[in-house]
Amino acid sequence: MADREVDFLLIGGGIAAATCAQTLRAESATGSVLLVARELDPPYHRPPITKGYLGGTETKDDGLIELPDDVEVLTRTSVMALDVAARTATLSNRDVITYRNALLATGAMVRRLQIDGVHLDGIHYLRAHGNADSLIEDAEEVAQIVCVGGSYIGSESAATLTTLGKSVTVVLQEEQPMERAFGLQVGGWVRGVLEAHGIEVIGDAEVERFEGDGDRVARVVLAGGRELEAELVVAGVGVTPDVMLAKKAGLEIGERGGVRADAQLRAHGADGLWVAGDIAEYDSVVHGGAVIRVEHEEHAAAQGRTVARNMLGAGADHDEVPYFFSDLADWASFEYVGPALAWDDEVIEGDMAEGEFTVWYVAGGKVVAMLSAGGHGDxxxxxxxxxxxxxxxxxx
Ligand SMILES: Cc1cc2nc3c(=O)[nH]c(=O)nc-3n(C[C@H](O)[C@H](O)[C@H](O)COP(=O)(O)OP(=O)(O)OC[C@H]3O[C@@H](n4cnc5c(N)ncnc54)[C@H](O)[C@@H]3O)c2cc1C
Incomplete structure (x- = not known):
């Protein structure tokens, strides 16, 4: 028996759900909008968690996403079950909601290392404000930090922690930081920026185990035996889409681990249900119909906008080119549009040494992605x- 009915149920308190709520009202939707979010905080931007929030230059309030007053927000509440045939959602407070349209935007969870020593104190992951709060508190008395992982999380945290006076080493499996997404040339540039500010970057390395002094981490041991002193560790080793609810509801999960959706972001086989953000594995018209899944903040926002319009009957394909940005403290920054699924050439304009350049990623003579550093390029x-x-x- 349903406790209440809503016109628009938005599941997940991230930017995808928040932007969907904003857009519904901006497009003059008059029906009831309920956003259900598991976290303690109402929707906020995550990028500052490795940047200004971690560095102490931005507060929690700075990162909050403003929602229209007539959007009902339930924080600290999870959707526990979804019946996509009956169009009902059961909440952790036991309410059963009947929805006309629902957005599933449950985001992603950090991947955790599975090696010896992971249970020692002082090993941190970054996804939510709470993670950053405990890292900041724990780092107060600490001088030597090891960041594990060469993606933007590891690289950005290393930069920010260095500005706080810490001595930081980055350890990664790849040769160069951020190489997997942006290639070796950009990776080499990122390494140069980090090293120029005193960060040691150890590529082609595998972390084998953590060792402690008592309960607290003290060393990172690499395959081959090299030992790095570490009073604190930040692990940024990827995320996995949070599809627990989707799986339980019987929704189709794609090869990239996300919830399958069509080009309009409609979940396969579930009327009135839409998918957006980190969990959305969709047919991308921008990529010739290839099935992609992207973990970028502005992409999640753009998908929230598309879903809102489609809930109101637009029937439009999601045709925005995914956009990403990264800041390495105030030392360097870049923007990227793509993503390139594969490329066979990189054409560089500008001056990499000055940090002002554009990279065109090319496949078969056609541009498939572009990266612009230091404001160079359009x-x-x-x-x-x-x-x-x-x-x-x-x-x-
Ligand atoms: C530290 C950090 C830095 C980043 N920096 C950048 C950057 O510089 N540039 C960039 O482009 N991107 C960046 N990103 C990525 C970007 O933040 C994500 O792509 C974006 O947050 C995805 O938004 P989302 O709404 O899909 O999911 P999320 O932000 O993950 O939000 C999903 C929410 O749903 C909640 N939820 C899950 N299950 C349920 C349930 N059953 N019921 C209710 N709620 C539920 C979760 O608790 C979560 O709060 C960063 C991410 C992190 C973690």
Missing amino acids: IDRGKRLIVEGGAPPAND
Whole structure:
């Protein structure tokens, strides 16, 4: 028996759900909007967690996402079960909600290392404000930190912690930081930026175990036996889409671990149910119909907007080129549109040594992604060339 009915049920308190709520009202939707969020805080931006929030230059309030007053927000509440045939959701407070339209945007969870010593004190992961709060408190008396992982989480945290006076080492499996997403040349540039500020970067390395003094981590031991002193560890080793609720509801899970959706972000086989953000594995018209899943903040927001419009009957494909940005303290920054699923050439304009350059990622003569560092280059032009399948400017 349903306790109440809503027109728009938004599951998950991240940017995808928040932006969907904003857009529904901006597009003059008059029905009831209920956002159900598991976290303690109402929706907020996660990027500051490795940047200004970790560095102490931004507060929690700075990162909050403003929602219209007539959007009902339930924090500290989970959707425990979803019946997609009956269009009902059961909440952790036992309420049963009947929905006309629902958005599933449960985001991602950090991947945890499975090696000896992971249960020692002083090993941190970063996803939510609470993670950053405990890292900040724990780091107060600490001088030597090891960041495990070469993605933007490891690299950005290393930069921010260095600005706080810590001595930081980054250990990664790849040769260069951020290489997996942006290639070896950009990876080499990121390494150069980190090293220029005193960070040691150890590539082609495998962390074998953590060792402690008592209950607390004291060393990171690499395969081959090298030992790194570590009073604190930050592990940024990827995320997995949070599809627990989706699986329980019988929704189709794709090869990339996300919830399968069509080009309009409708969940496969579930009327009135939409998917957005880190969990959405969708047919991307921008990528010639390839099935992709992207973990970028602005992409999640853009998908929240598309879903809101489609809930109101637009029937539109999600056709925004995914956008990503990264800041390494105030030392360097870049933006990226893509993602390139594969590429066979990189055309570079500008000056990498100065941190002001553009990289065109090219496959079969066509631009498939573009990276702009230090404000060099025109991201909108990059998007246009990706959509049109144009040649890189240097080859015009
Ligand atoms: C530290 C950090 C730094 C980042 N920096 C950048 C950056 O610089 N640039 C960039 O482009 N991207 C960045 N990202 C990635 C970006 O933040 C994510 O892609 C984005 O937050 C995804 O939004 P989302 O709404 O899909 O999911 P999430 O933000 O993960 O939100 C999903 C929410 O749903 C909740 N939830 C899950 N299950 C349930 C349930 N059953 N019931 C109710 N609620 C539920 C979760 O608790 C979570 O709060 C960063 C991410 C992190 C963690």
